[in-house]
Amino acid sequence: MLKCRDIHDRASDYLEKRLSWRARIQFRLHLFICVHCRNFIRQMRTTVTALAGLKKSPDSGTIDNQVTLLLRQSQSAASGSIPKKDR
Amino acid sequence: MDEETLITGLLAGDEAAFRHVVGEYHGLMRHVARAIIGSEFADEIVQDAWVAVIQSLPRFERRCSLKTWVLQIVSNLAKTRLRRERRSIAMGDAADLELLVATGQLFQPDGHWLEPPGNWHHDTPELLLASEQLRAAIETALTALPEMQRTVLTLRDIEGLEMEEICNILELSESNGRVLLHRARLRLWQTIDQFQRGEVE
Numbered sequence: 001m002l003k004c005r006d007i008h009d010r011a012s013d014y015l016e017k018r019l020s021w022r023a024r025i026q027f028r029l030h031l032f033i034c035v036h037c038r039n040f041i042r043q044m045r046t047t048v049t050a051l052a053g054l055k056k057s058p059d060s061g062t063i064d065n066q067v068t069l070l071l072r073q074s075q076s077a078a079s080g081s082i083p084k085k086d087r
Numbered sequence: 088m089d090e091e092t093l094i095t096g097l098l099a100g101d102e103a104a105f106r107h108v109v110g111e112y113h114g115l116m117r118h119v120a121r122a123i124i125g126s127e128f129a130d131e132i133v134q135d136a137w138v139a140v141i142q143s144l145p146r147f148e149r150r151c152s153l154k155t156w157v158l159q160i161v162s163n164l165a166k167t168r169l170r171r172e173r174r175s176i177a178m179g180d181a182a183d184l185e186l187l188v189a190t191g192q193l194f195q196p197d198g199h200w201l202e203p204p205g206n207w208h209h210d211t212p213e214l215l216l217a218s219e220q221l222r223a224a225i226e227t228a229l230t231a232l233p234e235m236q237r238t239v240l241t242l243r244d245i246e247g248l249e250m251e252e253i254c255n256i257l258e259l260s261e262s263n264g265r266v267l268l269h270r271a272r273l274r275l276w277q278t279i280d281q282f283q284r285g286e287v288e
Contacts, residue, residue, distance in 0.1 A: 003198025012269035016250070036203035043204055047276045050212035051244040054226065058113045066109045066137065067102060073141045074100045 002030040007037040011044045090153050097144055112154060115246060116161045119256060122238035123165035124172070132168060136161040155248070158256045166258070207283045221282055228278035232271050239264055240271035 007030055013019050014027050031038050088096075088107050096104025116136055120129035139160050147156060195201050209215050216222050229237060238257065242248045254264040 003194075004200045005194045005198040008193065008273075009269075012265065012272055016265075018265070036200050039206070040204045042210075043207060043280065044272060044276055046207070046210060046212055046215065047279055048244050048272060050215040050225070051240070051275070052247065053212060053216045054229070055245050056114070058110065062113065063106060063109045066113060067105045069134075070105045070109070070137055070141060071100060071102060073138055074097070074105075 002026050004030075004034060004037055007031070007034070008040065011041060014041070015045060015048060094144065094147065094153060097141075108153075108157075112157050115154070115158060115242070118238045118241050119158050119161045120165045122234050122257060123162060124169050125234070128165075128168055128172070132161060132165045136164050139164065151252070154246075155252050155256065158242075162256045162258070204280060205284045207279070209283060215279065221279065224278055224282050225275060228275050232274060235259075236267045236271040236274075239267040240275075243268055244272070 007014075007027065010019065010023075010027070014024070017024075019027060031041060088104070093104050093107060097108065113133070116133045117129055120132040120136070124132060136157070140157055143160070147153070151159075193201055209218055209221060215225070229240070232240065235257070239253055239259075242253045242256070243250060250261065250264055250268070253259070254261050257264070259267070
C-alpha cells in the first residue's frame with residue numbers, strides 16, 4: 001500500500017503518465033482513500049498548468065540587437081561559401 | 088508562422104522570420120547555455136550558436152523540430168567550451184541529484200502527511216496567475232531554483248518540450264531529468280502553498 005510520502009515523491013511521474021499500470025492503480029487507490037493526497041495532486045496539476053502561462057519573450061531591445069546581427073550574418077553567409085538559396 | 092515558412096524565411100534573410108525565432112528561442116538558448124556552462128559564458132555561447140544556426144541552416148535535415156535543433160547546437164557549443172574551460176558540469180546540481188527530495192519535515196515516520204496541504208484560495212491556474220503578488224512569488228521561486236532544475240522545468244512546463252528531447256539536449260539520463268523536474272515542481276508547489284497559507288492567516 002502506498003504512503004502519502006510515495007504520492008508526494010512520485011507525483012510528477014503520475015501526472016506525466018510514466019507509472020506502470022500496476023503502480024498507477026496503486027496510486028489511484030491511495031488517492032481514492034486519501035483526501036490530503038487528492039488535494040496535493042490537484043494542486044500540483046494546477047501549479048504545472050499555471051507555469052505554461054509564464055512564457056515570455058525577451059525584451060524588444062535584445063530582439064532588435066540580435067536580429068540586426070543575424071541579418072548581417074546571413075548576408076555574409078549568403079555571399080560566402082554557402083550556396084545561395086532561391087530568393 | 089509554421090516551421091517550413093519560418094525556415095524558408097530564415098534562409099532568404101527575411102527580417103520577420105529572424106524576429107520570430109529570436110523572440111521564441113533566445114531566452115531558451117540562454118537557459119540551456121547557463122545550465123551547462125554557467126552565466127559567465129552563456130551570452131557568448133548564445134551568440135556563437137546563432138552564427139552556427141545561420142551557417143548550418145541550409146543543411147538542417149528536419150529530423151527534429153527547429154527548436155530542438157537550435158537548442159542542440161547551443162548544448163554542443165556549451166559542452167565544447169566547458170571541456171576547454173576544464174570545468175565540471177553544473178556541480179551544484181549534480182551533487183543535488185544525489186540527495187533525495189527533502190521531504191523529511193513534511194511527513195511523519197509512518198509516511199503520512201505531518202501537515203497536509205492547505206486549501207488553496209486561488210485554486211485554478213488562472214487564479215494563481217491573476218494575483219500579482221502570487222505571480223511575483225512564483226517568478227522569484229523560479230529564479231531561485233538551481234540552474235539545471237530551472238532549465239528542465241522551463242523547457243518542460245513553460246515551453247512544452249518532451250522529456251526525451253530535454254534529456255537529450257542537456258545530456259541527462261531520463262531518471263535524472265525526471266528527478267530534477269519533480270524537485271523543481273515541488274519547490275514551486277511549496278512556494279504557492281506557503282503563500283496561500285499566509286494569505287489565510
